[in-house]
Amino acid sequence: MLTVFSEKHALHDSKTELYGGELVPPFECPVRAEHILQRVRDVGLGEIIAPQSFDIEAVTRIHDPAFIRFLETCWEDWAATGYKGEAMAICWPARGMQQRIPDHIDGKLGYYSLSAETAISNGTWEAARTSVDVALSAQAALRDGAREAFALCRPPGHHAAGDMYGGYCFINNAAVAAQAFLDQGASRVALLDVDFHHGNGSQAIFYDRSDVMFLSLHGDPRDAFPHFLGYADESGQGGGKGFNHNYPMAPGTSFKTWGDALADACRKINNYAPDALVISLGVDTFEHDPISFFKLASDDFKRYGATIAALNLPTLFIMEGGYAVEEIGINAVNVLEGYEGR
């Protein structure tokens, strides 16, 4: 399987995350991608290539252009204030408040974010911009005839909505890639999100559309980030009604329960008969993930890779979360090896 990777992921190297009322080193850190890359090499998964550069228009098919400009200029605007830390939101348009875009960077950060834990720092934009190029380059491989590919994206993307960042995500790599399939002639794309956290951004982006079916297996939002989306009764709206499927699961969920949900999701994908499958591949479902609560063992990742392969679809894997850094390479590549029947 082809892997696309760029060293530029390391340009996003924020030093602080707001967690438990403290500023801690971010769980989403550069070494994550390095460990995955090393494992890809160690198992001989296949060729590893650098991404091509794509026009921003592929991104603004999904994201508000003003939001993209905000991401591009945020750090410069923040630095101009003289603030000493990294850029974080402190207030937001809460219930009953105005959805207007303020002039001050504190206001812009609040308008364009959905969480406060994620810091933007020097290099965040270039890394995020490259991460979506990684996704689009892997997608281009499928366009050109490959049956599957692995986009080793960092930063991740599935929490990013059309005009909001958060949850370590800035540009929604999976959504941009799904749109690229459609723009190249696909009629239907399935986007299956197996990250521990609900892919709220992806859901929101495609919620009123039937040309992308979104399915997500995740920690119940009553107990897990992002807390305010990912409930079982969110099934799509308008023309998208019936094309959104959430599988929220409780703390302590085992692979048995998780696998049953995956099997149900795969049945729905099969019935949908998509032209392509995009996997938002987070491995924070791992039993020892420091900020999650599912109980998948490393071997379980190999097993569910095989389940995905049985769908027999052109498949694009997009890297998302996973914070048990020592095991992230094994777990992520186990999915890919399982898919390949190794």
Next chain:
Amino acid sequence: MLTVFSEKHALHDSKTELYGGELVPPFECPVRAEHILQRVRDVGLGEIIAPQSFDIEAVTRIHDPAFIRFLETCWEDWAATGYKGEAMAICWPARGMQQRIPDHIDGKLGYYSLSAETAISNGTWEAARTSVDVALSAQAALRDGAREAFALCRPPGHHAAGDMYGGYCFINNAAVAAQAFLDQGASRVALLDVDFHHGNGSQAIFYDRSDVMFLSLHGDPRDAFPHFLGYADESGQGGGKGFNHNYPMAPGTSFKTWGDALADACRKINNYAPDALVISLGVDTFEHDPISFFKLASDDFKRYGATIAALNLPTLFIMEGGYAVEEIGINAVNVLEGYEGR
């Protein structure tokens, strides 16, 4: 003039505020109240009394009872997680997300807050509960015949909405006191907010009502916290249409400009002919305030106190913000002395 004060304000003594991407000692700190109290004593403003205890029903006339229970239990729920810092929101129901109340304290904090800078710690609830007793005790003095009184409240209240805390505020002391006037038979109450920041909580609470006219002079929300409310075109809704008046002003605003806005607000109050006047008294309009951008000098506070007195109404002063700690006593008491014609 009578002053109501409780030492219990000091129970709210959080050590951290999220500011400029760092956790810094909170600008809203216990010494603020001590300096104001000392100045009240120094100038011989009048008697200083401790508050009575009021039933929570006076508070739930304004606030959602579930929100009040959240404030009461928040610290205990937070401490049970093992988090090492103070309780702060990290995510919230952003655009397009669900307004559901999660089970996990991180979700509850996001649901019930409008900003992330404000930490809840051990003692916050008792201090906030006492602060509203201070306001209600001062209000009771007017009920019993006093012409004016000063509620030396801390923590402040004007950013707190019916079911959200933030901006250093937990319970909206001024709104609760305004409601008490109405519940005692007043037909109309004017709530004039002269704090540098827009009183978004007070506005939201009374936005569809004509029995409380809300008027706020403040830093333009395009440039200043809370960023998402306080625009000039917010005039009330439904039965409250025409009873909300905002005076957003630009960075560098002088007392001349500010005083013109106050004069206009006073004309509106006079025409409204309220039975009582509640002043949300913040002195962060001061030229040397560390987090604000108006240019009032200490003497200006005395001058505008006289302007308020000219309305010739029963007047309840409720302490709100002001972060130039060394001068806060002089500036706050200057308003009261100006009111008294000293």
